[in-house]
Amino acid sequence: MRPATLLFAAGLASLMVAAAGCAPADETTAPAASAGSTSGAACAPAQLKTVAAGKLTIGTDDPVYPPWFTDNKPDNGQGFEGAVAAAVATKLGYAKDQVAWTRVTFNNAIAPGPKAFDFDINEFSITDERKQAVDFSAPYYDVTQAVIALKSSKIAGAKTLADLKGAKLGAQVGTTSYRAITEVVKPGAQPAVYNNNDDAKQALQNGQIDGLVVDLPTAFYITSAEIDAATIVGQLPQPSGTPEQFGLVLDKGSPLTGCVSQAVDALRADGTLQRLQQQWLSTTQGAPTLT
Structure with a gap:
């Protein structure tokens, strides 16, 4: 996809409601928080062991597309995933000037090995196979x-x-x-x-x-x-009764997994995720399920 203009995104927003559903195999329900799951002061920026001290580094692909991002500029907070990433950063206590973005290809982000990001957002479906190589946050979106x-x-x-x-x-x-x-x-x-x-x-x-x-x-x-x-x-119908869910990707065993999952859960509880879905994602009307 070519990046959308902000004008187009704004026009679509008034017509959109959340797309929800289920799809391919091996998807899981929300992962349990890691053993390092913490709350309160322990999840404050001063306590988080990020790749760059005092900053939150977020990864995504290049290019990225609407409706997930706009203008191939993940740092503008536009598009569903751009807005989710910004909301997670804010929930963790990071100001905009404390957030850095880095570009990582889809396959490299989920490959084993140390990461150059604190978390990556790029429509990663949570699967058991991928969880062997990386951590996932609590899910932020159900997709079909x-x-x-x-x-x-x-x-x-x-x-x-x-x-x-x-x-x-x-x-x-x-x-x-x-x-x-x-x-x-x-x-x-x-x-x-x-x-x-x-x-x-x-x-x-x-x-x-x-x-x-x-x-x-x-x-x-x-x-x-x-x-x-x-x-x-x-x-396409889901094969097993479990919805496909997107999660933020972190390094395997990351000390941030619990805090990032806690932030995502808080955004769901306060209605932020639902509001962002309504703002940025398209209606499922007109897309029947093939059986």
């Missing part, structure tokens, strides 16, 4: 996956998963969108894999794939603001 296609595509009118069995589908590498194809749709053709959604969207427009799988808010943005000839075919 969706299929988009050109209106002229043979799958544009699909009503069931069976209607997608003969389709060539694509998704970004390493994402639960890709896993939704292999574990939920299970098409006859091997899915196409792309380094990022820009490459995947180009393949869709070029007719190299019949459909593209992305999270639902992204699907709404692509079809409403980027590819006029595209439509949302439908949402």
Whole structure:
């Protein structure tokens, strides 16, 4: 996706309600706080062991896209994840000038090994497999996956998963969108894999794939603001009864995990997460679930 303008984001905001749902396998419910979970003064900036003393370093990819961020500027506090990150920083006691951003690719952020960030926000679904390499905060968003296609595509009118069995589908590498194809749709053709959604969207427009799988808010943005000839075919059902949830990624065993989870839980309890969903994320109306 190309970054949205603030004007467009503001226009969409009045029409949006939270997208909620469930999707691919291996997602978990909210993770338990780490053994280092603390509260009160112990979670104040002076006590937190951050990568840069006195600062909170937040990671995300480059580029980042609406509706999660705007203008590829994660530090402006715009877009759902930009606003969530800013709210978490504030809840932890960091002023704006005490927050630094660093760019880390999706796959590197969830790979084993020391991190150059305190937490990373980039639509990371919480999975048991990923939890072997990194920590996750409490979840900040429940999401579903969706299929988009050109209106002229043979799958544009699909009503069931069976209607997608003969389709060539694509998704970004390493994402639960890709896993939704292999574990939920299970098409006859091997899915196409792309380094990022820009490459995947180009393949869709070029007719190299019949459909593209992305999270639902992204699907709404692509079809409403980027590819006029595209439509949302439908949402994909969850396989196990557990919703797919996004969490902030931290270093494995990070001493910050408990405090960051506590901040996320507080933002949910005071209604901030719900308000940000209503402001930035698209409605699920018009996106039936494929069964």
